[in-house]
Amino acid sequence: MPELPDVEHYGNYIKRTAARKKITGAETRNAKVLEGVSGKVLAKKLKGKKFSRITRRGKYLLLKFAEEEWLYMHFGMTGDVAYFKKDKEAPKYARVLFLFANGYALAFISQRMLGRIGTAPSPGEFIKKRSLGPDALDVSPGKFKKTLEGRKGALKSALMDQEKIAGIGNIYADEILYASRLHPKTSLSELKDGDIKKIFRSMKRILEKAAEKKADPEKFPRSWLIPQRKKGGKCPRCGNPLRTVKVNGRTSYFCPKSQKRKK
DNA sequence: CTAGATGTTAAGGT
DNA sequence: CACCTTAACATCTA
Numbered sequence: 001m002p003e004l005p006d007v008e009h010y011g012n013y014i015k016r017t018a019a020r021k022k023i024t025g026a027e028t029r030n031a032k033v034l035e036g037v038s039g040k041v042l043a044k045k046l047k048g049k050k051f052s053r054i055t056r057r058g059k060y061l062l063l064k065f066a067e068e069e070w071l072y073m074h075f076g077m078t079g080d081v082a083y084f085k086k087d088k089e090a091p092k093y094a095r096v097l098f099l100f101a102n103g104y105a106l107a108f109i110s111q112r113m114l115g116r117i118g119t120a121p122s123p124g125e126f127i128k129k130r131s132l133g134p135d136a137l138d139v140s141p142g143k144f145k146k147t148l149e150g151r152k153g154a155l156k157s158a159l160m161d162q163e164k165i166a167g168i169g170n171i172y173a174d175e176i177l178y179a180s181r182l183h184p185k186t187s188l189s190e191l192k193d194g195d196i197k198k199i200f201r202s203m204k205r206i207l208e209k210a211a212e213k214k215a216d217p218e219k220f221p222r223s224w225l226i227p228q229r230k231k232g233g234k235c236p237r238c239g240n241p242l243r244t245v246k247v248n249g250r251t252s253y254f255c256p257k258s259q260k261r262k263k
Numbered sequence: 264c265t266a267g268a269t270g271t272t273a274a275g276g277t
Numbered sequence: 278c279a280c281c282t283t284a285a286c287a288t289c290t291a
Contacts, residue, residue: 003269032287059270077269078288093288112287114270153280162271171269231291249282251267 002059002075004136004167005210010073010081011056014063014106017083019051022101023065030095033110035118039096045069045119046098057127057135058166068121076114082107136167137207144200148188155186155199157248167207170250171226175210176202177254178225183261184245184252190262229253 002010023046028039037045046065053064061073073081082091086105090097094107096117108117120126134143147164148155158164159173168176177184179202182195191199206224213219217226223236233242235255243256 006269074270076271076286079269110287111289112268112270114286114288116271151279157280160270169269250269 002077002079003169003172003215004056004059004207005172005213005215007056007059007061007075007167008137008211009214010075011054011061013083014051014061014081015054018098018100018104018106019054021050021104023047023049023051023098024101025099027097027099027105028095029090029097030110030113032113033095033108033115033117035116037117037119042096042117042119046071055123057123057132058162059169060126060130060132060166062120062123062126070120070122070126072116072118072120072126073108074116076110076112076116078111079115080109082109131163132166133162133164134166136165136203137211139165141197141200144203145193145196148191148196148199151188153188154184154247155182155188155191156184156252158188159199159203160248160250168203170252171229172206172210174229174253175206175225177252178259179206181258183259184247184254185261225253225255 026043026046028034031039034042049065051063051065055062059074063071065071083104083106086099086103091107091109093109093111095110096108098106148158156173156177159168159176160170176199180199220226228234228236228242234240235242237255238257240255240257242253244251244253
C-alpha cells in the first residue's frame with residue numbers, strides 16, 4: 001500500500017535495520033524492477049559501501065551509499081521491504097536482495113513488479129529529473145494554496161499529481177476528501193480559501209497520523225474512511241453505506257451524506 | 264472467468 | 278501549455 005505513510009514507514013524500518021551495515025553485494029532476481037542499471041553494475045557499485053543516509057520525497061525512498069551516489073526505490077502498487085537472515089528463505093516476491101557482511105539481507109519486495117530501483121547522483125538531481133513537487137508533509141500552507149489556486153480540473157487529481165504535491169495516492173486522497181467533507185468530483189475552481197485551509201490541515205493530520213501508525217489501517221482511528229474503504233463499507237460518521245465514483249480513472253469512496261456536491 | 268487493485272508513463276486528444 | 282482519457286505493465290483476489 002505504498003503511498004507517503006507507507007514509504008515513510010519503510011524508510012524508518014531500513015534506518016533501524018539495514019542502515020550503516022557493510023554491503024557485500026546485491027542479488028537481482030528480476031531485472032524488470034531495475035531502471036537504468038544492470039544487476040551486475042548495481043552489485044558492483046554497492047559492494048563495500050553502506051547506506052549512510054535515508055530520505056524520502058513523496059513515494060520515493062532515497063538511500064545514500066557514496067558521494068554523489070544514491071539508490072532510489074519506488075514501490076508501485078504493491079511493495080515492501082524486509083530485513084532477514086540470509087540463510088533463511090527470502091520473502092515471496094523479493095525482486096532484489098541487498099546483502100550485508102553480517103549475514104543479513106534487505107529484500108525489495110514487489111508482487112506486481114511495478115516497483116522500481118535505480119541510482120541518482122543526489123536527491124536534488126533526482127527530484128528535478130522527475131519534476132516532483134514538494135513533499136506533502138513538508139509543503140507550506142502558502143505554497144499549497146498557490147498550487148491549487150486558479151487551476152482547472154478536479155481537486156482529487158491535483159492532490160494525486162506528484163508534480164504538484166508528492167506523496168498522495170488514491171487511498172489517502174479519499175481520506176483527505178472525507179475529512180474535508182468534499183465530494184470527490186469537487187473541482188478546484190469552486191474551492192474557497194476556507195476549503196483550501198481545511199484540506200491542508202486534513203492532509204497534514206492524516207498523513208502524520210498514518211505514518212505514526214506505520215500505515216497500518218487496523219491501527220487507524222475508527223473515525224477514518226480507510227478501514228471502511230471496501231465494498232459494503234459504511235460511513236463512520238453516519239453509518240450510511242459508502243458510495244463510489246470514478247475520478248481520474250480511479251475509484252473514489254465517499255459518503256453521499258456528508259460529501260455532497262456543491263455544484 | 265472477469266474485473267479491479269495502493270502507481271507511473273506513454274500516447275493520443277481537446 | 279494545461280488538462281483529460283485510455284492503455285499498458287504483472288499478478289493476485291473477489
